[in-house]
Amino acid sequence: MQTNSELVSEQRSCKYSQMITLVLWVLIILGGVFVSSISCALTARVSKTRSGPVLLVNEVPKAPLILFTNLDIPSGYDISMEEITTAGKYGVDLVSINFPVELTPADKEPDYSRSDGLIKRALAANPKALLLLRIQIHYTPEWWASIHPDDMMLYKDGKGTNASVTSHIWRRDVTEQIEKLVGHFENEFGNYIFGYHPCGQETGEWFYARMWDSLAGFEVAAKNSFREFVRGKYKNIQRLRKAWGDASVTFETVDVPTLEDRTTVRTGFFLYPAKDQHTIDFFEFQNFEMADTVSDMCKAVKTAAPKKITVAFYGYHFTVIGQYGLQSSGHLGLERLLKSPYVDAICSPIDYFDRKSGGAGYMMAPVDSVTLHGKLWITEDDVRTYLASQVHKDFRLADERETNGVLTRDFSQILTRGAGLWWMDLGAEGWFSGEGIWKYLKTHADTYSERMPKFKQYSPQIAVIVDEKSIFYTSPSSAWQAPLIYSFRYQYYRIGAPVGFYLLSDLVNGRVPAARMYIFIDAFCLDKKQIAAIRKYVCCKDKTALWMYAPGIVKDGTIDQKNVEEITGIRLKKVAATVGDMVVDANGKTFEAGHMGIDPQFAIDDKSTAKLFGYSKIGDNAVGVRKFDDWSSVYSGVLKLPSGLLRDIARQAGVHIYVDSDDVVSAGNGYACISATDDGVKTFYPPNGCGVTDVLTGRQYPKSSSLSFDMKKGDSKLLKLSD
Secondary structure, three states, X not given: OOOHHHHHHOOHHHHHHHHHXXXXXXXXXXXXOOOOOOXXXXXEEXXXXXXXXEEEEOXXXXXXXXXXXXXXXXXXXXXXXXXXXXXXXXXXXXXXXXXXXXXXXXXXXXXXXXXXXXXXXXXXXXXXXXXXXXXXXXXXXXXXXXXXXXXXXXXXXXXXXXXXXXXXHHHHHHHHHXXXXXXXXXXXXXXXXEEEEEEEOHHHEOOOOOOOOOOOOOOHHHHHHHHHHHHHHHXXXXXXXXXXXXXXXXXXXXXXXXXXXXXXXXXXXXXXXXXXXXXHHHHHHHHHHHHHHHHHHHHHHHHHOOOOEEEEEOOOOOOOOXXXXXXXXXXXXXXXXXXXXOOOEEEEEOOOOOOOOOOOOOOOOOHHHHHHOOOEEEEEEOOOOOOOOHHHOOOOOOOHHHHHHHHHHHHHHHHOOOOEEXXXXXXXXXXXXXXXXXXXXXXXXXXXHHHHHHOOOOOOOEEEEEOHHHHOOEOOOHHHHHHHHHHOHXXXXXXXXXXXXXXXXXXXXXXXXXXXXXXXXOOOEOOHHHHHHHHHHOOOOOEEEEEEOOOOOEEOOEEOHHHHHHHHOOOEEEEOOOOOOEEEOOOOOEEEOOOOOOOOEEEEOOOOOEEEEEEOOOOOEEEEEEEOOOEEEEEEOOOOOOHHHHHHHHHHOOOOOOEOOOOEEEEEOXXXXXXXXXXXXXXXXXXXXXXXXXXXXXXXXXXXXOEEEEEOOOOEEEEEEOO
């Protein structure tokens, strides 16, 4: 693997090409030799290095900081042009613009004049701009739908307007159109384009359209593709019949699960493998199909432009929880997509929950697993700045101070990880318009560029672990998923220390950097290999594991309390699901734990496990810690825990606590950021008492064990830590 310094030297090849061109023109002048014009075609790629993925443009490292503006909105044309120009003036030359791709009948030539015009506009605004083209392919024309009715999405309550991602015909037609479009762009504008961003399904973000309120996958195309999936998974009919518990099923009679099958849970909040494997397989199929579709779209780009990067929305494990749960989203194939050689970068917006001034600005995905696989993570910061219209009152920031605080908070999360970001004016309203906001952002851009050569792998002391496979075995419902997977973030983002987000598969395979504390969010289905790996990497060396609700309850085709006891080392007992959602600590302080009547419901029945929280109704131990010789096991029978308790657990685990308060902290790669969740004096504890410099003001602080800052809610203080 290459270091950044080694990568810089690789720009020589492009310089040699330029020298050859110069020599040829000299020959033309001197000898009348005819030579066609030669240019140094722009190349871009993401390189996997020891410090993490690096964006290379013409083999030179480039800070992945981008402006997105919507040139395709006529009313915002002048605003978009001004934003592109001003961003370039302050050093941000990477620009993302979007336009739709329309499926064109075979006997009709595509019309690229509209998209060509958008590219020319962007380059007129900043001739030095390098473009990331967002290709919108989630609109299905009526002519295509009328020819292929069986390939259109079919929901539980009727047909949709999107083509099915399970349709081989649709994938064939769309990938052909993408190849033509990208080939055209490369011929016309190749030296100004560094990448392509194919978008599809709901809002272009590759989750199933209408997943919030309906179930997809009843169309003929889904049935046909599901049969192929089942045949590929089980290989022979005996294995299929055993797994499904159906002696009469054949590969030819395989059908998608009924609505009742997909929504009925026979064993509490879990699907029972011996009875529900048909449905479990279908959930897996739907998510793998979406991941494979994303890969196919990026493959089409690479076919036409092999030396440009591809970007895709995906992996929203913490966010896309609709009425029928995360398993109906299509976003549980991230592990599969990370293996695709056609995908270079994965992205998502900042989560819309708790994103305003004084909030945390959550990542939607296990982003740190993305970078472990050599893919670049890019955050879409579509913050509604104070320049946004009042239409956005639910998300709009009140003034320049609030805006700067949120921009710094969000930027610090990518700086400390060595990830990427684009600032987005979605509606071309001028969210990033004017000199003032770009003067402020230039400090961020300069900070990133200065640190790039020194980036190291992000290695926080707290690792949050999520598992895609386990979700397939759970009740397709937001009732329990929302508090555990979605809302619990409010607490652990406020621990006072940075957190990493990883897939269980990466922990099992030894990729996750060693941490001191591990929070297992939804590891409900564990096999012997996974348990052995967890023992190896987590249950050792003075580390602490925090197990949420029912880790490993599904094992070897069984659903059993003993499986949970095996992994946690703590004896449990079942209690009534009606114990309520309140827990209480030793001081009588209560906390709403959000367990929503989960079934089965467990309490700790183990004298060797110290009680941290009890169920307020029955008093039984709901949250407890057991110390073993060389590690600690913390079990939570409820779905959320307060930040103060998490901070105490982290401190006991040896985690460095940067702020002993409920403020949001990002830290890594020589920087730390405090984002204030309320007004007051914040005490910051530099690691090892190192020296500190305020990046935005330039003020230097001497080495000290603690520093105090008087901050208002929403302020963010970005600090450079001395080596």
